[in-house]
Amino acid sequence: MPDHAPVVLYTTDPCSFCVRAKGLLSSRGVEFSEVNLSKDPEGRLQLARQTGMMSFPQIVVGDRLVGGWSELLKAEEDGHLEELLWPEAA
Secondary structure, eight states: OOSSOOEEEEEOSSOHHHHHHHHHHHHTTOOOEEEEOTTOHHHHHHHHHHHSOOSSOEEEETTEEEESHHHHHHHHHHTHHHHHHOGGGO
């Protein structure tokens, strides 16, 4: 069990941005659940309804949608990812 807010990474294949997002999270030691929707059209529709986004990856930390790769990278660079992962420490 991770000591941070749960992280869910919605991915598809092939997806270079999905690979980058997984790499960034892994390099920080962040555990995450991956939901690969490459062969799940209903799952894609559900994700689009939930997030309003059609692109991959989509990253959810706790109950907050971070967005895709560029939003994850920005959150990492400006320290916001840290706040999302460990809200009690913020």
